Amino acid sequence: MSLASRTNVKSGGSEVDLRQRNASIRNLFAPTPAELAKKKEARRERSRSQSSFSLQRIGLPDGIGSRSQMGLPSSNSFDDYNDYALGINQLPMTANQSAARQYNGLDNNELGPSNYAPASVIPRTSHNGWHQSASFELPMSRTPAEHKNWKSTSQLENFINSNEQLQQQQQKQEEYDQDPEQDTCVDFGNEMTWGKSAEKSLPLNHHLQGVGFSGDDQWDLDLQPLEQRESLHSQRTITHPSYTRNLLKFSEWMEEEPFEAETSAEQEELPPDRVLYPDSEPEEEEAGSRRRVVIRRRIVRTTRTTPQQTAAVDKAIEGPSPGRNGNGERNLGWLTRLRSFGSSNRKNQAGVASATSQHGNQLANTGGNGNSSCNTNPIMAVLRTMKLKERLVISLGATLVLLTLLLIVDVQMDFGVANRHLLQQQHHKIRLGNDYDATGGGGGGGGGMLHEFKRKFLQKSNSSGSKEASTQAAASQSGGAASGQDAAAGASGGAAGPGTSGSISTRKPIPHDRYADLQRHLLSDEYSHVIVDNAPDVARDNPTLAEMLHRKASANASNLERFQLRITKKELYGEQDTLVDAVLRDMIKLPIQHVVQKEGGTQLKLIIEYPNDIKALMKPMRFPRDQQTLPNHFYFTDYERHNAEIAAFHLDRILGFRRAMPVAGRTLNITTEIYQLAEENLLKTFFVSPSLNLCFHGKCSYYCDTSHAICGNPDLLEGSFAAFLPNFESGNRKLWRHPWRRSYHKRKKAQWETDANYCALVRDIPPYDDGRRLYDLMDMAVFDFLTGNMDRHHYETFKVYGNETFPLHLDHGRGFGRPFHDELSILAPVLQCCLVRKSTLVKLLEFHNGPKPLSQLMSESLSLDPVSPVLWQPHLEALDRRTGIILQSIRDCIKRNPPGDVDGSETDLSS
Ligand SMILES: Nc1ncnc2c1ncn2[C@@H]1O[C@H](COP(=O)(O)OP(=O)(O)OP(=O)(O)O)[C@@H](O)[C@H]1O
Numbered sequence: 033m034s035l036a037s038r039t040n041v042k043s044g045g046s047e048v049d050l051r052q053r054n055a056s057i058r059n060l061f062a063p064t065p066a067e068l069a070k071k072k073e074a075r076r077e078r079s080r081s082q083s084s085f086s087l088q089r090i091g092l093p094d095g096i097g098s099r100s101q102m103g104l105p106s107s108n109s110f111d112d113y114n115d116y117a118l119g120i121n122q123l124p125m126t127a128n129q130s131a132a133r134q135y136n137g138l139d140n141n142e143l144g145p146s147n148y149a150p151a152s153v154i155p156r157t158s159h160n161g162w163h164q165s166a167s168f169e170l171p172m173s174r175t176p177a178e179h180k181n182w183k184s185t186s187q188l189e190n191f192i193n194s195n196e197q198l199q200q201q202q203q204k205q206e207e208y209d210q211d212p213e214q215d216t217c218v219d220f221g222n223e224m225t226w227g228k229s230a231e232k233s234l235p236l237n238h239h240l241q242g243v244g245f246s247g248d249d250q251w252d253l254d255l256q257p258l259e260q261r262e263s264l265h266s267q268r269t270i271t272h273p274s275y276t277r278n279l280l281k282f283s284e285w286m287e288e289e290p291f292e293a294e295t296s297a298e299q300e301e302l303p304p305d306r307v308l309y310p311d312s313e314p315e316e317e318e319a320g321s322r323r324r325v326v327i328r329r330r331i332v333r334t335t336r337t338t339p340q341q342t343a344a345v346d347k348a349i350e351g352p353s354p355g356r357n358g359n360g361e362r363n364l365g366w367l368t369r370l371r372s373f374g375s376s377n378r379k380n381q382a383g384v385a386s387a388t389s390q391h392g393n394q395l396a397n398t399g400g401n402g403n404s405s406c407n408t409n410p411i412m413a414v415l416r417t418m419k420l421k422e423r424l425v426i427s428l429g430a431t432l433v434l435l436t437l438l439l440i441v442d443v444q445m446d447f448g449v450a451n452r453h454l455l456q457q458q459h460h461k462i463r464l465g466n467d468y469d470a471t472g473g474g475g476g477g478g479g480g481m482l483h484e485f486k487r488k489f490l491q492k493s494n495s496s497g498s499k500e501a502s503t504q505a506a507a508s509q510s511g512g513a514a515s516g517q518d519a520a521a522g523a524s525g526g527a528a529g530p531g532t533s534g535s536i537s538t539r540k541p542i543p544h545d546r547y548a549d550l551q552r553h554l555l556s557d558e559y560s561h562v563i564v565d566n567a568p569d570v571a572r573d574n575p576t577l578a579e580m581l582h583r584k585a586s587a588n589a590s591n592l593e594r595f596q597l598r599i600t601k602k603e604l605y606g607e608q609d610t611l612v613d614a615v616l617r618d619m620i621k622l623p624i625q626h627v628v629q630k631e632g633g634t635q636l637k638l639i640i641e642y643p644n645d646i647k648a649l650m651k652p653m654r655f656p657r658d659q660q661t662l663p664n665h666f667y668f669t670d671y672e673r674h675n676a677e678i679a680a681f682h683l684d685r686i687l688g689f690r691r692a693m694p695v696a697g698r699t700l701n702i703t704t705e706i707y708q709l710a711e712e713n714l715l716k717t718f719f720v721s722p723s724l725n726l727c728f729h730g731k732c733s734y735y736c737d738t739s740h741a742i743c744g745n746p747d748l749l750e751g752s753f754a755a756f757l758p759n760f761e762s763g764n765r766k767l768w769r770h771p772w773r774r775s776y777h778k779r780k781k782a783q784w785e786t787d788a789n790y791c792a793l794v795r796d797i798p799p800y801d802d803g804r805r806l807y808d809l810m811d812m813a814v815f816d817f818l819t820g821n822m823d824r825h826h827y828e829t830f831k832v833y834g835n836e837t838f839p840l841h842l843d844h845g846r847g848f849g850r851p852f853h854d855e856l857s858i859l860a861p862v863l864q865c866c867l868v869r870k871s872t873l874v875k876l877l878e879f880h881n882g883p884k885p886l887s888q889l890m891s892e893s894l895s896l897d898p899v900s901p902v903l904w905q906p907h908l909e910a911l912d913r914r915t916g917i918i919l920q921s922i923r924d925c926i927k928r929n930p931p932g933d934v935d936g937s938e939t940d941l942s943s
Pocket residue numbers: 632633634635636637649672693754755756757823842843844845
């Protein structure tokens with residue numbers, strides 16, 4: 033039925049004779065009492081013999097007795113109908129068919145078509161007098177959950193979740209089982225699933241468009257301009273061109289098939305059917321076709337209302353006619369009727385409203401299949417007398433109320449008023465998920481270990497967390513930093529953001545944890561398997577490069593050359609070596625002679641040449657200090673930061689490692705100190721920006737293009753200058769792959785991320801099975817964790833020293849990118865091996881307990897640099913926070929590895 037009218041609307045809307053049709057419709061909806069009486073009589077007549085078109089339509093796709101039910105001759109046109117049905121939207125129709133099949137099953141097996149037929153029709157017209165509203169009522173009439181479900185399905189226009197179908201069917205089955213009369217729901221279900229979107233759109237359009245038409249709007253559809261519908265639901269109509277085509281087909285079928293029409297007054301009232309038949313066929317034929325449609329519609333309506341109609345209901349039906357003369361009157365009529373039903377019916381009234389949203393099918397069914405109960409129900413009577421608009425308004429009102437209630441419930445849920453435990457669980461899960469990501473851990477591997485640490489760490493955050501860490505957190509709230517412990521959570525969670533700090537602000541100050549236990553362990557050998565006394569003894573067996581290579585510094589050797597020759601087996605420079613400062617000074621002060629782009633690596637670097645063969649590796653400034661790592665950047669695609677190189681050198685020195693080459697900051701004149709001195713290849717990449725600044729981009733794999741150019745500001749360019757490594761002989765450095773190297777693949781994980789016993793594996797492989805190297809890697813992990821550098825894929829050593837030498841701390845451009853995030857996975861070597869150098873732990877405890885925190889030491893050291901302040905304050909604060917995290921992790925590690933269980937770390941890891 034609805035299909036027919038939609039078809040007509042779509043196919044014939046363009047040729048409607050509006051005036052004539054309007055007149056007819058007015059006639060139809062505002063008939064004279066005589067006409068009404070005539071109509072009533074005719075309805076009664078028809079209701080005795082006719083069945084519902086709606087029912088028949090449902091049966092159609094299945095083809096089970098549908099034609100005979102419809103009273104349609106078996107013909108090709110019927111196949112057309114089937115074509116149409118399937119063609120609208122294959123999947124929805126599949127759903128429709130399945131629903132229909134189910135329904136038919138019920139129908140045939142239990143109720144029989146006769147029982148089912150009227151019931152399926154009644155709800156449509158009983159609410160609105162316009163069958164299409166049924167599809168609108170359906171979502172409204174569902175429970176909120178169902179409604180939601182329905183909505184989501186409907187949004188996927190061409191996709192019907194089979195589970196959902198099943199659910200719907202089961203639901204229907206259940207509903208049916210509960211109350212066989214509710215089988216009318218199936219009809220609605222079909223309405224819903226059958227070209228859902230279009231149907232859903234109709235009532236809205238109808239509602240919007242309804243000016244000038246009265247409540248019984250069955251025919252309004254014909255007049256509804258196609259354009260309007262498309263404007264409201266253009267997506268749907270546009271995305272289904274076959275829809276219109278099939279509608280047309282169906283319309284043709286309507287036209288071709290002579291329907292056994294009954295002549296009645298209503299037929300005379302029909303609007304001209306050019307609307308229905310666009311191809312301007314002879315009037316008579318049109319009239320015939322029109323009749324068909326009308327009759328069927330009327331049948332639907334009559335079937336619903338007539339058979340056991342009580343006088344009261346009849347009256348109610350007739351009631352509205354006078355009210356339709358004007359809006360005011362109409363409203364008055366409605367109000368009067370409402371009042372006449374009195375306050376006793378108020379509950380029922382609400383029921384009506386809720387019926388549209390919750391039990392519409394039930395109610396409708398009550399009104400239809402249980403005819404007597406329906407017809408005697410004054411609410412139903414009132415409903416029938418209501419105009420479409422009024423019904424819609426009520427429906428909408430009810431929906432709004434329901435939605436408001438839902439919203440309230442939802443908000444309560446959100447605030448954790450209800451199901452707080454669920455909420456917490458959820459958050460926990462998310463955090464775990466992120467933990468997984470952050471550690472890159474898979475399964476119970478290294479990630480599991482890290483997770484274990486994090487969990488324990490977090491648990492202790494309030495009781496044994498460091499004061500400084502929390503103080504830092506409080507101090508850096510504006511930046512969103514978290515306490516050391518919470519930062520661990522942040523590290524695991526992916527980002528310790530302002531939210532974390534927000535929660536910290538409410539905490540009481542935590543007494544400073546001096547890690548007395550760790551200090552005790554330093555003095556005893558009890559935990560020597562964890563805290564290893566392996567400080568490089570620089571006083572013994574520590575030859576310089578000069579000694580190794582049998583080179584002597586010339587009389588006029590530069591500071592750098594002398595520095596290089598004094599590099600020893602165990603460190604780059606001595607603790608008291610003043611040559612470092614001389615080297616730094618040279619790089620800052622000496623005039624630049626030549627600029628060449630450095631080959632190798634992924635990002636732009638320049639080799640700066642000074643007089644006397646002094647060289648420095650320059651990384652130009654790209655961002656301001658407070659530019660953080662972009663969230664979607666991998667550690668290997670993150671921009672390099674020149675200030676990170678400077679800071680890393682200072683940190684390395686403060687930590688007492690002395691494995692990083694001296695790095696200084698310097699501001700150059702891009703024109704006179706780079707452009708005019710640049711080698712040819714680099715020169716080719718220079719250009720003048722729109723703001724007339726001189727820029728260049730060089731050639732490299734990342735960010736060496738016009739959009740990532742390095743520009744003078746206006747003519748100045750800041751950079752980091754690292755003292756050049758010695759190159760006294762070719763291949764004097766050995767390149768090592770870092771055992772805890774990351775995968776450097778967007779999707780793959782490294783073995784250490786998934787293998788809990790990864791450290792045991794490493795321990796067995798030279799050079800990590802013996803000597804200092806493994807401890808050096810622990811130092812490197814501590815160092816990298818403090819700077820937040822995840823980009824430690826390789827390291828280098830001086831070949832000449834063999835394996836018993838230190839790894840160079842090179843390439844720190846990707847450190848100091850996320851001051852509010854502590855990347856625990858960088859600590860993986862320490863956590864997985866449960867190993868730390870005693871000397872390193874001493875330093876960390878020193879930073880933690882004073883006299884000066886690391887941030888201050890760093891700040892003081894960095895203040896000597898020409899481009900000071902080198903670090904954004906949050907990065908300095910992060911250093912203290914991370915110091916606390918490392919200490920806590922060592923404490924945790926010690927607890928997991930009691931004395932006498934030397935291989936405890938592995939055992940624990942695997943558990
Ligand atoms: N101070 C230095 N003196 C001489 N050579 C250096 C110095 N620092 C680094 N190098 C060399 O230059 C190479 C590239 O340097 P670096 O790793 O800093 O650049 P990068 O662009 O970050 O490389 P990648 O993208 O591979 O990490 C290093 O592998 C090292 O061999």
